Amino acid sequence: MSSVPEFARHIGEIARAAGEAIMTIYRSDFSVQTKADASPLTAADLAAQKVIMDGLSSLETVLPVLSEEAKALAWSQRQHWARYWLVDPLDGTREFVKRNGEFTVNIALIDDRQTVLGVVLAPVTGELYVAEHGEGAWLQTQVGGEWQRIQARALAQPPVLAGSRSHGNEQTAMLQTLLGDDHRLVPLGSSLKFCLIARGAADVYLRLGLTSEWDTAAAQCVLQEAGGAVLDLQGKPFTYNRGESLLNPEFIAVGDTSVDWAARLRATGYV
Numbered sequence: 358m359s360s361v362p363e364f365a366r367h368i369g370e371i372a373r374a375a376g377e378a379i380m381t382i383y384r385s386d387f388s389v390q391t392k393a394d395a396s397p398l399t400a401a402d403l404a405a406q407k408v409i410m411d412g413l414s415s416l417e418t419v420l421p422v423l424s425e426e427a428k429a430l431a432w433s434q435r436q437h438w439a440r441y442w443l444v445d446p447l448d449g450t451r452e453f454v455k456r457n458g459e460f461t462v463n464i465a466l467i468d469d470r471q472t473v474l475g476v477v478l479a480p481v482t483g484e485l486y487v488a489e490h491g492e493g494a495w496l497q498t499q500v501g502g503e504w505q506r507i508q509a510r511a512l513a514q515p516p517v518l519a520g521s522r523s524h525g526n527e528q529t530a531m532l533q534t535l536l537g538d539d540h541r542l543v544p545l546g547s548s549l550k551f552c553l554i555a556r557g558a559a560d561v562y563l564r565l566g567l568t569s570e571w572d573t574a575a576a577q578c579v580l581q582e583a584g585g586a587v588l589d590l591q592g593k594p595f596t597y598n599r600g601e602s603l604l605n606p607e608f609i610a611v612g613d614t615s616v617d618w619a620a621r622l623r624a625t626g627y628v
Contacts, residue, residue: 475578592619
């Protein structure tokens with residue numbers, strides 16, 4: 358069996374350092390600010406941002422970085438980027454504030470609009486997922502632990518849905534068409550939903566509503582390298598740096614790519 362790619366492992370170490378900075382604040386009495394879009398911001402977001410920026414800037418090849426906690430550059434500049442880092446220093450700040458542990462550090466490398474390297478760390482559990490294009494996806498359950506190759510599974514019966522603890526009526530009806538009435542929900546926060554599918558513990562994550570490019574890129578790489586896919590609601594693969602807006606279209610993440618998800622999506626009547 359092949360081993361974990363060295364470069365992906367190194368980016369994983371940067372994520373672990375960011376996770377340590379996050380956990381120092383998580384264990385303290387932190388305050389919460391509100392950003393212009395009404396989303397929460399803590400000192401942990403900013404501390405992780407600094408660690409990641411320092412780590413990426415020390416690499417042999419320094420690339421542009423697009424991050425949730427840094428001012429987004431205009432499309433006039435970004436449209437010329439071939440390779441760049443796409444980062445969410447703390448995905449799931451609301452989960453962080455609730456102290457439920459369901460938040461992650463996300464670092465992705467984008468090349469020609471494709472996610473080609475992904476690192477997702479869950480700081481509370483210590484689980485670290487890394488993936489590199491063509492090299493597979495890997496999980497290290499704790500610092501210094503053995504690396505396990507992970508693989509998405511064939512669609513289970515009944516299917517297991519990774520998602521929110523509450524669905525709107527529209528999403529519930531859509532899921533019934535996609536998966537049937539007999540499916541089981543595993544509620545989970547942040548990009549961990551993708552990782553659950555990548556490790557063969559869930560089958561589908563449907564997202565109706567807004568997300569940003571840094572929310573999905575790292576975990577998409579992990580899922581793809583584990584044999585799954587992230588598709589828009591027309592059944593087309595996700596790409597990045599698409600235009601002025603950094604918002605994603607609605608999507609479905611799946612483990613079993615042998616299923617005709619595009620046909621199932623059309624059958625819902627939603628698209």
